[in-house]
Amino acid sequence: MFGVAGPLAGAEVLELGAGAGFYTRALLAQGARHVWAVDRSPEMLQQIHSPGITPVLGDVTDVKVGRSFDAIVAAGVFEFVPSAQDVLANAGRHARDGAWLVVLYSRPSLWGTAFRAFHARHGLDIHLYRREQFDAAAARAGWHIEAAANCGLFCVAARYRKARALAAA
Numbered sequence: 001m002f003g004v005a006g007p008l009a010g011a012e013v014l015e016l017g018a019g020a021g022f023y024t025r026a027l028l029a030q031g032a033r034h035v036w037a038v039d040r041s042p043e044m045l046q047q048i049h050s051p052g053i054t055p056v057l058g059d060v061t062d063v064k065v066g067r068s069f070d071a072i073v074a075a076g077v078f079e080f081v082p083s084a085q086d087v088l089a090n091a092g093r094h095a096r097d098g099a100w101l102v103v104l105y106s107r108p109s110l111w112g113t114a115f116r117a118f119h120a121r122h123g124l125d126i127h128l129y130r131r132e133q134f135d136a137a138a139a140r141a142g143w144h145i146e147a148a149a150n151c152g153l154f155c156v157a158a159r160y161r162k163a164r165a166l167a168a169a
């Protein structure tokens with residue numbers, strides 16, 4: 001994921017679906033100044049304690065963090081929401097013009113299908129996305145693809161950019 005991320009030095013980052021903070025801590029280690037870490041699970045957020053992190057309890061599809069960002073990360077959360085588009089649109093509402101968004105999602109390979117079947121046994125409906133399907137959803141939310149790479153057995157890491165508003169003539 002860090003292979004496709006934008007610049008992190010001094011960045012204030014919004015992280016959607018932070019979980020127990022694996023990437024949150026890594027973002028700080030990579031130079032981010034502060035991370036607003038959103039998750040719907042209080043148990044997960046309780047595991048995040050650091051001066052550089054503001055935990056935010058909320059749903060990634062409609063949380064309002066109350067500020068905008070130049071850098072947004074959403075890793076491992078699209079599998080758990082019914083619509084990636086809703087997360088991408090909410091990321092867009094928190095993005096400044098020219099902001100970058102880095103995502104990590106699962107694709108429907110053989111291993112992705114096995115991952116889905118594993119979670120189905122625990123009652124979880126996991127969503128997998130083909131690249132073109134995810135890129136189209138991102139574009140509808142105002143995010144334009146800049147870089148993407150397959151990683152692991154069934155994941156895609158991708159960076160998108162929010163278009164800058166045209167200056168008034």
Ligand SMILES: C[S@@+](CC[C@H](N)C(=O)[O-])C[C@H]1O[C@@H](n2cnc3c(N)ncnc32)[C@H](O)[C@@H]1O
Nearest residue numbers: 017018019022039040041059060075076077080
């Ligand atoms: C697999 S974990 C990924 C955590 C972290 N990003 C990582 O990669 O280590 C998925 C996280 O997404 C959170 N999550 C799932 N759906 C969510 C939603 N609609 N709103 C907020 N958080 C959600 C879960 O609570 C969980 O902590």
